[in-house]
Amino acid sequence: MAAPVDISRYSGLRAQAETLDGEDSLRHLRDEFHIPTKADVKRKTLAAGDRSNDAHVDETTPCTYLCGNSLGVQPKRTAARIQQYFATWATQGVQGHFKPLEDSPLPPWLDADDRAAKMMAPIVGAEETEVAVMQTLTVNLHLLMSAFYRPDPNGRHKIILESKAFPSDHYAVLSQIKHHGLSPETSMVTIESPFAEDPIISTYDIQALISKHAADTALILLPGIQYYTGQLLDIPTITAYARNHGIFIIWDLAHAVGNVPLSLHNWDVDAAAWCTYKYLNGGPGCIGGAFVHSRNSLITTTTTDNGSEQAYGNRLSGWWGNDKVTRFQMEPKFRPAKGAAGFQVSNPSVLDITSLCASLEVFELAGGMLPLRERSKRLTAFLEQCLSSMSEDAKKLFRTITPPDPEQRGAQLSLYLEDGLLDATMDGLAEHGVIIDERKPNVIRVAPAPLYNNFGDCVSFVEAFESALIAAQKAK
Numbered sequence: 001m002a003a004p005v006d007i008s009r010y011s012g013l014r015a016q017a018e019t020l021d022g023e024d025s026l027r028h029l030r031d032e033f034h035i036p037t038k039a040d041v042k043r044k045t046l047a048a049g050d051r052s053n054d055a056h057v058d059e060t061t062p063c064t065y066l067c068g069n070s071l072g073v074q075p076k077r078t079a080a081r082i083q084q085y086f087a088t089w090a091t092q093g094v095q096g097h098f099k100p101l102e103d104s105p106l107p108p109w110l111d112a113d114d115r116a117a118k119m120m121a122p123i124v125g126a127e128e129t130e131v132a133v134m135q136t137l138t139v140n141l142h143l144l145m146s147a148f149y150r151p152d153p154n155g156r157h158k159i160i161l162e163s164k165a166f167p168s169d170h171y172a173v174l175s176q177i178k179h180h181g182l183s184p185e186t187s188m189v190t191i192e193s194p195f196a197e198d199p200i201i202s203t204y205d206i207q208a209l210i211s212k213h214a215a216d217t218a219l220i221l222l223p224g225i226q227y228y229t230g231q232l233l234d235i236p237t238i239t240a241y242a243r244n245h246g247i248f249i250i251w252d253l254a255h256a257v258g259n260v261p262l263s264l265h266n267w268d269v270d271a272a273a274w275c276t277y278k279y280l281n282g283g284p285g286c287i288g289g290a291f292v293h294s295r296n297s298l299i300t301t302t303t304t305d306n307g308s309e310q311a312y313g314n315r316l317s318g319w320w321g322n323d324k325v326t327r328f329q330m331e332p333k334f335r336p337a338k339g340a341a342g343f344q345v346s347n348p349s350v351l352d353i354t355s356l357c358a359s360l361e362v363f364e365l366a367g368g369m370l371p372l373r374e375r376s377k378r379l380t381a382f383l384e385q386c387l388s389s390m391s392e393d394a395k396k397l398f399r400t401i402t403p404p405d406p407e408q409r410g411a412q413l414s415l416y417l418e419d420g421l422l423d424a425t426m427d428g429l430a431e432h433g434v435i436i437d438e439r440k441p442n443v444i445r446v447a448p449a450p451l452y453n454n455f456g457d458c459v460s461f462v463e464a465f466e467s468a469l470i471a472a473q474k475a476k
């Protein structure tokens, strides 16, 4: 049971939020999305109108959804685009692969991946040919490592990653090392924060570890934004440092893409991978993305008396990575497509790509990542202000572990609760129709997504949070 909150504490913030929302030139973007209602999130059935669960719940008030760091909400246009995809399939069958339809906004399926890469490139700051929309995040990390992790047991063989990396990244690295017949004990190096109570890792600490292992490190895998703390790493500085030491660096951009502007090409990033179901709103488990800098996918052609011979970096290959011009000639010789497209393996799910591109249309409407980032900084700063306006009794029960510097974070704030408060606080938040996520045993992550959250959401969250937190403390 949530504790009553001193309403007056929040009325000033509510008024401020209304003004900020009123002045917000991107506020119309929220209307592009289905924000679940408070009734929706309590309902135990698919169908709207079932009030059996809670007769008092308002059917139309949106819930406070601050969980785009986990799963973005659904753009309204997604259903329309998927319907167009279904109609193409229903009326054209296999012809949908290559036959353009005059009244369709969707390309023939054979070109769906190219269109997705073109729409994705500005979001990650890449040339179009440096991006492939393919597979899923962990698989893409494996594909990149299979191409670029070439350990020499007597030379460079180590992989550096964070000790608290997202588990899938950790497993991927472990298995890559073992796959090459090496031992994680000697070939895996982890970066730790020097302070147990502060999980933030400084650029300096990362550089120091790189220097220490520079001679025998083959690869670094780091997150653009750390999933647990919300820390935005200094991607250009760390990339330059790694490259100066001759180390290939791959970035996991799951929490950065669609959240902060990226300039992967100009930052000289070697390679990167990301998912599209968080800030990119592609839908659960949607197709992933990969970046390969143009210098890393060069194909050289040498002509001899016996004809021309192409050389390219080896990779785990499949027919979709083959050059489009010869892909359907069904020849046994692999001729990679130019750029990141040459790292594709299977033909992609057009259903997924259709869903993703519907959301990328909204990013185009927004004018790209720069205006969104400005908006996002204001939203997260306001969330911080709301948190600092909480009662002293409530503030004693948690601390923010995300860096206070807006340049070192994206949308998300991670709040570390006192021991034993997490479950009851999450229950109290759910009671108020607040959707956020938890990382056991102590952390909740709260992310006002740049595209669809508003200032009012921040107040609603903090009001519910104070009540839930105090109640959790009393129940302890």
Ligand SMILES: Cc1ncc(COP(=O)(O)O)c(C=O)c1O
Residues within 6 Å of the ligand: 136, 137, 138, 139, 166, 168, 169, 223, 227, 252, 254, 255, 275
């Ligand atoms: C930082 C990070 N890396 C990797 C993954 C795994 O992604 P996938 O299941 O799409 O491979 C996630 C999933 O949330 C993630 O947050």
